[in-house]
Amino acid sequence: MDPDESPDSRRERAASLVRDQAGADLVVLPELWPVGAFAFDSFETEAEPLRGPTYEAMHAAARDAGVWLHAGSIVERDPVSGTLYNTSLVFQPDGELATTYRKIHRFGFDRGEAVLLGRGTEPVTVPHPKATLGLATCYDLRFPELFRALVDAEPEGARVFVVPAGWPAKRAAHWSLLARARAVENQAYVLACGTAGTHAGVPQAGRSAIIDPWGEILAEAPDAEETVLDADLDPAQVDKTRESFPVLKDRVRELGVPEA
Numbered sequence: 001m002d003p004d005e006s007p008d009s010r011r012e013r014a015a016s017l018v019r020d021q022a023g024a025d026l027v028v029l030p031e032l033w034p035v036g037a038f039a040f041d042s043f044e045t046e047a048e049p050l051r052g053p054t055y056e057a058m059h060a061a062a063r064d065a066g067v068w069l070h071a072g073s074i075v076e077r078d079p080v081s082g083t084l085y086n087t088s089l090v091f092q093p094d095g096e097l098a099t100t101y102r103k104i105h106r107f108g109f110d111r112g113e114a115v116l117l118g119r120g121t122e123p124v125t126v127p128h129p130k131a132t133l134g135l136a137t138c139y140d141l142r143f144p145e146l147f148r149a150l151v152d153a154e155p156e157g158a159r160v161f162v163v164p165a166g167w168p169a170k171r172a173a174h175w176s177l178l179a180r181a182r183a184v185e186n187q188a189y190v191l192a193c194g195t196a197g198t199h200a201g202v203p204q205a206g207r208s209a210i211i212d213p214w215g216e217i218l219a220e221a222p223d224a225e226e227t228v229l230d231a232d233l234d235p236a237q238v239d240k241t242r243e244s245f246p247v248l249k250d251r252v253r254e255l256g257v258p259e260a
């Protein structure tokens with residue numbers, strides 16, 4: 001993120017990067033890239049309706065590239081209540097909006113997102129034809145119960161977690177560790193898509209990573225440079241991992257209840 005770049009120019013650049021990925025099954029962008037995850041002072045002025053300028057740019061880019069696109073997130077203004085949300089947009093290859101996800105865990109304790117944004121309530125999965133996706137955003141990565149809910153979702157649980165983020169460099173080690181932990185404990189792929197550069201004076205971790213259900217890193221970006229990462233995922237690997245090492249079956253859902 002170049003702090004001097006306008007949201008319109010970012011949208012144009014991101015759309016062009018997406019168009020370059022024609023042929024991919026899924027393209028993922030990071031959290032709040034049009035405004036900057038830590039640009040709290042701009043949230044109010046840069047808030048968009050769901051079908052605002054980022055939607056328009058990403059809908060066209062997904063359609064032109066013919067890809068499923070997780071377009072990262074925007075500051076969305078709810079048209080009825082006026083409440084702002086950190087909302088992810090996922091597009092189908094024909095450019096139609098497949099789904100949205102409002103970030104459930106807002107970051108900042110009693111500042112930033114926590115006071116400026118409303119809280120999402122619904123875990124969201126996406127029926128991508130190759131594997132069901134489970135959506136989470138940045139700080140959500142610290143809450144394993146959300147990922148379990150996504151694994152348990154009906155009609156099919158998540159097999160690939162998509163986690164756009166604007167994670168600060170200060171806690172880069174947590175980002176890498178937690179992304180791998182979510183992959184290992186849920187035996188699912190994790191696509192951890194972070195930002196490099198600086199958001200409103202906050203240096204970003206970079207280190208986007210594609211992690212397999214065994215916790216192996218298939219591809220990882222460096223700390224500080226904008227990078228396009230790609231990897232081949234094998235959805236059958238999720239079943240193979242879950243069958244050969246069936247820890248998910250050993251979950252005890254009702255703690256404190258004796259064995260029947």
Ligand SMILES: O=C(O)CCC(=O)C(=O)O
Nearest residue numbers: 107138139166167168171
């Ligand atoms: O949990 C963290 O350390 C970073 C989270 C964050 O920056 C966010 O959710 O925007």
